[in-house]
Amino acid sequence: MSAIFSHPQLVVVHQIASLLQQSGIATELRNEYAAGAAGELSPIDAWPQLWLRDSRQADWAREVIRQFQHAExxxxxxxxxxxxxxxxxxxxxxxxxxxxx
Ligand SMILES: [Zn+2]
Structure with a gap:
């Protein structure tokens, strides 16, 4: 199992989390306070990450995120x-x- 979504900006990760929640997909936020403290670009594994509570929802979650990112x-x-x-x-x-x- 791996993170379903990761982004250097915490606000974007929060946005995706609430989007998924509205679709009935429970997520867990990790690395919330790891990134960006020094104002430098963090290594990607230090970005805030969203993890699914139920990995069986992975395909659905990816589709929700994809539609969100391609919305006009x-x-x-x-x-x-x-x-x-x-x-x-x-x-x-x-x-x-x-x-x-
Ligand atoms: Zn305001």
């Missing part, structure tokens, strides 16, 4: 709370976590 993104949106700009694919503000309105 819409325009960026502005956070109502802190006014930072988040990508259309984010349902919550990357900066303060406020829900998209």
């Amino acid at each position: 993104p819409g325009p960026d949106w502005h956070c109502p709370a802190c006014n930072n700009t988040s990508p259309d694919t984010f349902e919550t503000c990357w900066h303060c976590g406020a829900a998209r309105s």
